[in-house]
Amino acid sequence: MLNKCKFKNWENNYPSNIIEYFFSPTNIGLRILNFIVQKFFRINYDIPFMVHFTSIVSGNIKIGKDVARYFANSSGCYIQGINGISIGDNTIFAPGVKIISANHSKIDYNSHEVVKPILIGENCWLGANSIILPGVEIGNNVIVAAGSVVTKSFDSNLIIGGVPAKIIKNNY
Numbered sequence: 068m069l070n071k072c073k074f075k076n077w078e079n080n081y082p083s084n085i086i087e088y089f090f091s092p093t094n095i096g097l098r099i100l101n102f103i104v105q106k107f108f109r110i111n112y113d114i115p116f117m118v119h120f121t122s123i124v125s126g127n128i129k130i131g132k133d134v135a136r137y138f139a140n141s142s143g144c145y146i147q148g149i150n151g152i153s154i155g156d157n158t159i160f161a162p163g164v165k166i167i168s169a170n171h172s173k174i175d176y177n178s179h180e181v182v183k184p185i186l187i188g189e190n191c192w193l194g195a196n197s198i199i200l201p202g203v204e205i206g207n208n209v210i211v212a213a214g215s216v217v218t219k220s221f222d223s224n225l226i227i228g229g230v231p232a233k234i235i236k237n238n239y
Contacts, residue, residue, distance in 0.1 A: 092136055092140075093117070093136070093139045093140055097119075097139070097140070098117070098139070100120050101117050101118065101119060101120050101139055102117070104120040105117065105118055105120070110123075111123065111124050111125075113125075114128070114138075116130070116135040116138055116139070117135065117138060117139040118138045118139065119138065119139055119140060119141055119142045119143075119144065121142045121143050122138070122141065122142060122143060122144040122145065122146070123144075123145050123146070123147075124138065124144070124146040124148075125146070125147055125148060125149075126146075126147055126148025126149045126150075126151070126152070126168065127148045127149075127150075127151040127152070127184075128146060128148040128151075128152045128153075128154070129151075129152070129153045129154070130153075130154045131154060131155045131156035131157070131158065131189065132156040132157065133156060133157050134154050134155075134156070134157070134158055134159075137158075137159050137160050141160055141161060141162045141163075141164065142162045142163075143162050143163045144160070144162065144163065144164045144165070144166075145164075145165045145166075145167070146164075146165075146166045147166070147167050147168055147169065148166075148168050148184075148185075149168055149169035149179050150168040150169045150179070150181060150182055150183070150184050150185070150201060150202075151168060151184030151185070152166055152168050152184060152185045152187070153184060153185070153186050153187065154187045155187060155188045155189035155190070155191065155207065156189045156190070157189055157190045158187055158188070158189065158190065158191040158192070158193070159191075159192050159193070160192070160193035160197075161193065161194055161195035161196075161197075161213070162195055162196075163195050163196040163197075164193045164194075164195070164196070164197055164198075164199075165196075165197075165198040165199070166185060166187075166193075166198075166199045167198070167199070167200055167201060168182075168184060168185045168201050169181075169182065169201055170182075170201055180201070182201045182202040183202050184202075185199055185201065185202070185203050185204070186203075186204040186205065187199070187205045188205055188206045188207035188208070188209060188223060189207045189208070190207055190208045191205060191207070191208065191209045191210070191211070192209075192210045192211065193211045194210070194211055194212050194213035194214070194215065194228075195213040195214070196213055196214050197211045197212070197213060197214065197215045197216075197217065198215070198216045198217065199211075199217045200216070200217060200218050202220075203217050203218070203219065203220055204220040204221075205217065205220070205221055206221060206222045206223030206224070206225070207223040207224070208223055208224045208225075208239075209221060209223065209224070209225050209226075209227060210225070210226045210227070210239070211227055211228065211232065212226065212227065212228025212229070212232075212235065213228075214228075214230070215227060215228045215229055215230065215232045216229075216230045216231050216232060217231070217232040218231040218232065219231070219232075221234070224237070224238050224239065225237060225238075225239070226239050
């Protein structure tokens with residue numbers, strides 16, 4: 068379905084992310100606060116890029132070029148990558164975005180169901196308080212409207228929105 072969706076940077080490009088960490092377009096106060104919370108208080112400490120001090124990011128997350136700045140600036144996000152998350156180049160997201168790659172097992176609440184990873188294409192825009200659920204693939208150039216809950220996969224060049232998300236506009 069989404070073979071057109073290519074991820075050039077399947078592995079995190081750490082030198083680029085370190086540069087983004089120190090030279091991100093974040094005001095100096097927020098940059099210092101994020102650094103203190105992440106490095107000294109050890110919240111999101113295992114994530115190699117700057118994360119907003121009010122966000123929680125964990126698991127196997129791979130990001131493309133120019134995505135790290137949104138982790139630093141977007142507050143109140145919850146990104147859970149137990150089954151893996153790949154976010155393509157130049158994808159942006161607003162505050163409050165939730166990306167959840169694994170549900171708890173219905174039999175044993177202490178374990179998680181194994182499903183395919185979440186794939187988000189290049190040049191996407193995830194609106195404020197949108198939610199992406201396990202196993203979803205989103206193609207390139209997709210806008211997810213604020214407050215949407217994405218429960219299934221979508222092709223490229225769409226505007227989607229609603230609960231559950233549906234196509235609002237094709238080939239915008």
